[in-house]
Amino acid sequence: GRVLGHELAARGTSADVVLGLTRGGVPVAFEVAKALRAELDIMVVKKIGAPFSRELAIGAVCPDGSVVTRSEAVEELGVSRDYVEREIAALSLEAREAEGRYREGGEPLGLAGKRVVIVDDGVATGATVEAAIRSARSRGALRVTVAVPVASLYAARALEGVADSFAALDVPPDFFAVGQYYDDFSPVADEEVRALLARARRSRSTGEAEGREG
Numbered sequence: 001g002r003v004l005g006h007e008l009a010a011r012g013t014s015a016d017v018v019l020g021l022t023r024g025g026v027p028v029a030f031e032v033a034k035a036l037r038a039e040l041d042i043m044v045v046k047k048i049g050a051p052f053s054r055e056l057a058i059g060a061v062c063p064d065g066s067v068v069t070r071s072e073a074v075e076e077l078g079v080s081r082d083y084v085e086r087e088i089a090a091l092s093l094e095a096r097e098a099e100g101r102y103r104e105g106g107e108p109l110g111l112a113g114k115r116v117v118i119v120d121d122g123v124a125t126g127a128t129v130e131a132a133i134r135s136a137r138s139r140g141a142l143r144v145t146v147a148v149p150v151a152s153l154y155a156a157r158a159l160e161g162v163a164d165s166f167a168a169l170d171v172p173p174d175f176f177a178v179g180q181y182y183d184d185f186s187p188v189a190d191e192e193v194r195a196l197l198a199r200a201r202r203s204r205s206t207g208e209a210e211g212r213e214g
Contacts, residue, residue, distance in 0.1 A: 001028035005035025025120035040200035046091035066135035112140030122178030126155035
């Protein structure tokens with residue numbers, strides 16, 4: 001996250017809000033937000049997994065109903081429309097419930113007219129990040145940048161055509177999975193997500209207070 005943040009700052013990337021995809025993207029986004037002096041918030045995105053392999057993403061859904069499906073994967077795998085529709089309904093509810101737990105009653109930051117950077121720990125198919133982009137745009141984001149430590153070539157090409165700007169520290173030609181590029185890829189706990197959001201809020205409050213005093 002620190003390296004990614006410094007790279008974005010060096011490129012002259014400007015941001016008002018950095019959105020970390022839960023859960024793994026939040027620790028990365030926390031460091032990016034510090035480097036860019038931007039506000040931190042979360043984006044809950046639930047992956048629609050194939051029936052025979054939940055880890056294989058055939059789409060993704062956000063709490064506000066923003067949905068992306070990989071139609072080519074759905075057709076190639078022979079996944080039924082009924083299955084996809086059931087998953088969208090169930091996962092939309094899960095996403096809303098998860099968002100409430102993470103925010104602990106707090107409201108999401110407004111994105112209207114804001115420059116937004118969406119951060120994840122890496123992208124394989126790009127479906128979850130694309131859903132997040134759609135959600136940010138539906139909330140009025142002025143400009144959407146996607147920034148990740150590592151991405152597959154497939155995802156990089158797909159997201160470059162959807163986001164206003166795309167940045168990855170590494171796009172290896174032999175990409176297999178995000179986890180292979182981490183020394184420690186253990187799951188991020190819900191408690192850590194809440195703690196990082198709380199730290200960001202305290203930092204924002206301190207900065208606003210200092211600004212008023214100045």
